[in-house]
Every structure is written in C-alpha cells, then in structure tokens.
Amino acid sequence: MRIKLPAAGARSMQDFNGMLTPPNRWVLDGEGSVERYNISARAEIPGAYVTELAPFAPLENERFFNATLKKTQDSFPYFDARKGYSLFWASPVQCYLELSRMGKREHELAEPIRRSILEELQ
Numbered sequence: 001m002r003i004k005l006p007a008a009g010a011r012s013m014q015d016f017n018g019m020l021t022p023p024n025r026w027v028l029d030g031e032g033s034v035e036r037y038n039i040s041a042r043a044e045i046p047g048a049y050v051t052e053l054a055p056f057a058p059l060e061n062e063r064f065f066n067a068t069l070k071k072t073q074d075s076f077p078y079f080d081a082r083k084g085y086s087l088f089w090a091s092p093v094q095c096y097l098e099l100s101r102m103g104k105r106e107h108e109l110a111e112p113i114r115r116s117i118l119e120e121l122q
Contacts, residue, residue, distance in 0.1 A: 001053050001056060001060055001068070001069040001071070002060065002061060002062050002065035002067075002068050002069075003056050003059040003060055003061060003065055003066075003067050003068070003069060004059055004061035004064055004065050004066055004067075005059065005066055005067050023051070024050060024051050024052040024055065025050070025051045025078055026048050026049065026050045026051075026088060027048060027049050027077055027078050027081040027088040027089070027090055028046060028047070028048050028087060028088060028089050028090055029046075029047040029048055029049055029070065029077070029090055029094075029098060030090050030094050030095040030096070030097060030098025030099055031043045031046075031047055031095075031098055031099065031102070031106065032046035032047045032048060032090070033089040033090040033094070033095045034095060034099060034106075034109055034113075036082065036084065036089045036095070037092050037095055037112075037113045037116065038109050038112050038113055040109075041109045045065070045066060045067060045068060046067050046068075047067065047068040047069070047070060048067065048068075048069055048070070049069075049070050049071075049072050049077040049078070050069050050070070050071055050072075051071070051072070051073060052071070053069060053071045056069055076094075077090065077094060079091060079094070080093070080094075092113055092116065092117050093117060095110075095113055096110050096113045096114050096117060099113070100114075
C-alpha cells in the first residue's frame, strides 16, 4: 500500500506510533532502515512492514505517496528489530538481506552493514 504521510522521509514514520493500536505491529523495512546502519545513506521513500493495513486506508495515495507499507503476518521482519528515535528499525541482518537483493547502489550500501555484522561475531 502506498500512503501519503503529513511529514516526509523516515521521520514521518514516527507518525505510525499514534495510528497503530495493539496487536498491530510495524517495523521499517531493510531499505528504510539503511540510515540506522550506514550513515551515508537514506531511503527516499521509506517502507515498513505492518500486520494490518486497515488503519492506513485513509492515507492511501497511489500518486503522491511518501511511504510504502507491506502487510505481513510473518514474524521474521520483526525479529531483532531495534527501537531508537521512536522508530522500530529492521535488524542489521534484515537490512543487509533486503539491500543485497536490490540494485548495484543498494548492494554497495549493504556491504558495510555486512562487515559490521561479521565484526560483531568475532
């Protein structure tokens, strides 16, 4: 689902906190979380995984969207999500996996994240 939030960029995702009621969950997707793990990058249009799309129906806007939502009941995107700055960020592993499946630029952004994951394991 493509939506138009009042603010722009990843910070606009903070608006989600007021829109969701339990048990609906959300977390930024890997591309939306890139700025958390690679300070030289930022998603132009952040995306998030949510368990329910209904609360966002009034914000749906196919033409002038500034965020995308992906509905999933799968628990993997939420595994090891990190909270910071009132946002829920995808785990570094989720971020790396998503970026590495994208284009050349995103693949280059994924490499430092991969190195930091491996450094933590040593």
